[in-house]
Amino acid sequence: MRNLILAAVIMASLSACSTMTPARYSPSADNQVALRSISDGAAHVVQIVSSADYSASCRMAGPIQASDGMTIPQFVQKAINDELKMAGIYSEQRNPLSGEITKIAFSSTAGLTNGWWNIALTLKGSSGQSVSAEVTYNFKSGFDAMTACNQTAQALGPAVQDLIKQLVSDPRFTDLIRSN
Known part of the structure; x- marks a missing residue:
């Protein structure tokens, strides 16, 4: 009987776990405006790694x-490349960029029913130039675990949109994709 109860508890614990995933990344209108204002620039992100x-x-x-x-x-690498493609400045022949996520964390319990993503990224070109950005994206998460964690997963896309917006709005980004 004791083994049966233990097995039931283990099965209940395992069945309660679920992997939360965000929707696919969707390019942002604000990012497109910023990227389309860059003349004679083109690039692609070859790789992003995480040291965080x-x-x-x-x-x-x-x-x-x-x-x-x-x-x-x-996910972040594909998001940046998707933004570059939509803006018409993606090129596998010019300006290979690499990146490093130096900070990534989330909370689904800020103020009990709020959450945040904090992401920092540095992009580097082959010439040694770089540009960095960090974003804290706040959102409503929810009270119960499943709702809050699903909301946290769905907030990853907008957090990455805001991160990319900070990167592409920095004049150093324009220099980075023009000079490599």
């Missing part, structure tokens, strides 16, 4: 992972 510790666990409800089986760095 990332804890994907959300309220014991399960992990938060990027969509389509990607890692968070791959």
Whole structure:
């Protein structure tokens, strides 16, 4: 009987875990305006790595992972390349960029029903130039774990949009994709 109860508790615990994933990244109108204002520039992001510790666990409800089986760095890399493609300034022949996520964290319990993502990224060109940005994106999460963690996962896309907006609005980004 004791083993049966233990097995039931283990099964209930395992069935409660769920992986939360955001929707696929969608380019931002603000980012498109900023990128389309860059004349004679083109680039592509070859790779983004992360030197930051990332804890994907959300309220014991399960992990938060990027969509389509990607890692968070791959999600950010694809997002930047998608923005460049939509703006017509993506080129695999010019200006290969690499990036490093130096900070990534989230909370689904700020003020009990709010949350935030904090992401910092540095992009570097082959010439040694770089541009960095950091964003804290705040959102409503929810009270119960499943709602809050799903809201946290869905907030990753807008957080990355804001991060990219900071990057592409920096004059150093324009120099980066024109000079490599």
